[in-house]
Amino acid sequence: MRLSELLGAExxxxxxRSAGRVHDVRLVQDGPxxxxxxxxxxxxxxxxxxxxxGARLGYERRDMRGPLLVxxxxxxxxxxxxxxxxxxxxxxxxxxxxxxxxxxxxxxxxPSQ
Amino acid sequence: xxxxxxxAGLQLLDxxxxxxxxxxxxxxxxxxxxxxxxxxxxxxxxxxxxxGALSRRVGGRFGGWxxxxxNRLRExxxxxxxxxxxxxxKEIGSAIALNVAKEELETYRLESxxxxxVIGRLPGAGDAPE
Numbered sequence: 001m002r003l004s005e006l007l008g009a010e011x012x013x014x015x016x017r018s019a020g021r022v023h024d025v026r027l028v029q030d031g032p033x034x035x036x037x038x039x040x041x042x043x044x045x046x047x048x049x050x051x052x053x054g055a056r057l058g059y060e061r062r063d064m065r066g067p068l069l070v071x072x073x074x075x076x077x078x079x080x081x082x083x084x085x086x087x088x089x090x091x092x093x094x095x096x097x098x099x100x101x102x103x104x105x106x107x108x109x110x111p112s113q
Numbered sequence: 114x115x116x117x118x119x120x121a122g123l124q125l126l127d128x129x130x131x132x133x134x135x136x137x138x139x140x141x142x143x144x145x146x147x148x149x150x151x152x153x154x155x156x157x158x159x160x161x162x163x164x165g166a167l168s169r170r171v172g173g174r175f176g177g178w179x180x181x182x183x184n185r186l187r188e189x190x191x192x193x194x195x196x197x198x199x200x201x202x203k204e205i206g207s208a209i210a211l212n213v214a215k216e217e218l219e220t221y222r223l224e225s226x227x228x229x230x231v232i233g234r235l236p237g238a239g240d241a242p243e
Contacts, residue, residue: 001155003121003144024123029116031156032149035200036212039116041157043146047120086154 001092011048011084011097019082019103020050026083026109046089046097047109049081082106119205121157129208130162130197130220138215142194160197160209162220195219 003025011019024047031040084099084106091098099106119125121144130138145159196219203212211218232238 001146001148002161003126003146006146007122025121026118027121027125027157028118035198035202037199037202037204040199041119043154043156044118 005094006046006092006097009092009095009097011046011099011103013099013101013103014090015102017103018050019048019084019099019106021048022046022097023049023081043086045086046084047081048084048106081109083109124205125160125209128205130160130211130218131208132211132215132218133203133213134215136215138211138218139195139197139220141209145196158199160199160202161194162197 006022006025009022011022013019026044026047027041028044029039029041031042034040082103084097088099088101089097090100125141125144128141130140132138139162141160141162143161144157145161146155147158148155197211201211201213201218202209204210
């Protein structure tokens with residue numbers, strides 16, 4: 001599989017409700033050791049939202065520092081950003097990712113690092 | 114064990130690859146994700162670089178054309194972009210530092226083909242510094 005197959009895919013729950021599209025994929029460095037890099041990167045979850053503009057700038061994350069006005073504007077734009085932990089994913093089909101439970105239970109994307 | 118976390122699109126995609134001698138060696142266009150044999154979440158096993166990977170992200174007719182050109186430039190007939198295994202990655206920062214020379218990478222084939230067949234044929238190319 002490729003990262004590009006996840007990015008932009010629509011995330012839906014089993015009742016067919018949409019949480020929006022995949023804006024980014026969160027990785028955590030705790031996989032098996034690989035070469036000189038150390039622990040390999042494992043997919044931890046998906047950052048999902050309904051609005052696309054600005055997601056690639058990183059403003060979706062709550063820990064992002066930046067000018068106050070930009071932060072407030074982007075905070076308003078991205079209040080619907082959600083995090084899908086990998087263990088909630090039930091199936092991955094082209095452009096459509098099905099999750100367990102309800103989209104209403106999805107938490108906000110917490111800070112990375 | 115809690116490892117560091119990073120966001121793939123924000124902190125890896127489009128970053129420059131830099132080889133062990135500090136030379137530019139391509140750009141991250143996509144990542145190869147592999148499901149481990151024992152089950153569980155996928156692992157990042159390689160960086161995909163070059164127009165073959167980019168064409169998937171571009172999509173449409175232009176993306177298809179880009180992929181066809183990239184495939185013609187590659188030895189063999191495999192429809193895949195140049196693959197940089199994650200084992201040669203040293204560090205992820207504002208660029209991706211590799212612990213090999215760029216000549217050892219698949220991305221180098223595209224670069225050397227372009228230099229020989231396209232750049233080398235331009236008038237005055239022989240006078241250009243390396």
